[in-house]
Amino acid sequence: MAEQSGPVSGISERRGGAGGRRRKPRSGRSKALTGAAWAAAAVVVLGGTGLGYVYFRLDGNLKSVDINGALGTDRPEDIDNGSMDILVLGSDSRDGANGEYGGGDEGARSDTAMILHVYQGHKKASVVSIPRDTLVTRPECETDGGGKDPGGERRMFNESYSVGGPVCAVKTVEKMSGIRMDHYLEVDFSGFKKLIDELGGVEITTEKAIKDKDSHLDLQAGTHTLNGEQALGLVRTRHAVGDGGDLGRIQLQQAFIKALIEQVNEIGLLTSPKKLLDLAETATSALTTDSELGKAKDLASFALGLKGIDSKNMSMVTLPVTYDTIDPNRVVPLPKETRLVWDALRADQAIPAEATKDSAGDKGEAGSVVKDG
Template sequence: MVLGAAAGGWVYWKLNDNITSVDINSALGDDRPAKPVVSPSSSSAAPLPGQAMNILVLGSDSRTGAENQRLGGGSEGSARSDTAMVFHIDAGGTSGQVVSIPRDTLVTRPACPLPDGGESPERHGVMFNTAYAVGGPVCAVKTVESFTGVRMDHYLEIDFAGFARLVDAVGGVTVTLDQDIDDDKSHLTLEAGTHTLDGEQALGLARTRYGLPGGSDLARIELQQRLVKALLTRISDTSLLTDPARLYDVAITATASITTDTGLDSLPELVGFAQSLRALEPGAMETVTLPVVRAPSDPNRVVADEPEASELWASLR
């Protein structure tokens, strides 16, 4: 019993200690869209019946560490939000939407608090993914909330290496491709059809752009959405719950691979969050992309297509 308790305590400590977090609420204060009033007894991670939830999920092309550089990073210390998705969970936690934000979308980046105590200046007509590069998760959240008017209840971030490790930990992901892919930049060559991809191949698919017709970021987003559904499907596989060794491996990998807001930075909060979504089937998640049109100022950039974009964000409030 003593050995079992000690082992259990070590596992708890290891998983809890793995989690990295950012205190976004303190950094942004009250200068944010309103959120629904919740009862004092409710968990900050679990939605109440009748209450929806929005989570900003970023895939960062962090250059920190040898593994990230090997998988496609550049100079040490730089990072951008290579992938941005708002996960909207409907009231009751049984369905939702994944809304992708093209990284080339031109937005107004608000003034953001910086880690050194300063503040970045407001900028108009800049690429969305500059927000993360300028002010990290805090500025990314503030920029999304500024141009959507939607409160982000939580924040999750995963980098190149973390995504690849997570895919490997769950045993790979199965995706079906409508066309051949041959992309030297992402180091991926696949024929059309169904494939089970390991972590490095899945990362290559998420980064593929120039192997697609026209090299479009919007085409890449569609592949990323397929990967997200495939990963959610594999994670929800019941065999994970009946294989303690595999479940532990996935838990260790997941907690070591993500950065969260402080509302999800402990094992009990993450577990409560996961349990609140146990009725959510991957097939019940609709994937959409922010409606955009080519920017008048730059044919290589896009801007939100109105009024469709505003209507989409209004449906998430």
């Protein structure tokens, strides 16, 4: 699945910044990495027509966290090579509208975690999915109550978010990878559903039936246009495909993201200012970002920098892992292979195929359940 080409030259954008040097707009349909990116691009379009108040209106929707301020200088070097790394989390908070999922559990966890590496030139990207059940050495983190959690070895990755929210999640990823995260994006369950509904659904083709009462999903084999509820069920299901573990679910998530990108590329949103505004309202209400993307204008600039990436120029892999010998319900990173992944991203190079060939991830029948392309 990994691409074998190196980085692409082009825009020289400083890592960590929300903006960068503007490129001449391209004709035809814009391309976006996610539905949220489309919404942010919508803000630019509307603001450019003189509706400057839209920025102020949408700013009130966004939630942001000052991760740079919280982590200070105890971070990997900020490498200025034109690339960008973003930690993207799907939060499974059980509060409020999310309460119908998970049987009444309290608190929140990172149900989905991906590191998005955008190569220099912003024409290609690699996505590395981190299984939530990965056992890691978690650093010390400040807790929501003002105390400190000491962390330690053999801690589940998704507990980082439970312990210390976005700051601890970013800190854990940076300690694992040695790569500084330039940005942070988080979408919660209810926001994800609304975003898919606002986009008009996402079309996928399933090669087999998928039925999982825990994720509220019941699909026959064939082509479907998934609404928000069904899309959420697909990216969360783990019992209806493969061996019922998290690695199979990641394959479904990756297939869905590619389908979402293709769908977004085909929607003529730019012809309807109202649809753009509605989408922007939904997306900004669903997002939590780092403070550098905490204003609609900054988020829009960031999103426009991603619009040249489509699914064909995106490599998606799972962090190289193997099943833990003590607890087979958990996975542990393969040291040598994991280093290959981090070294490649740090050097702004494609992830080599040898990094994932012996991994338990990216294998099994789950990857063939949803038709690719």
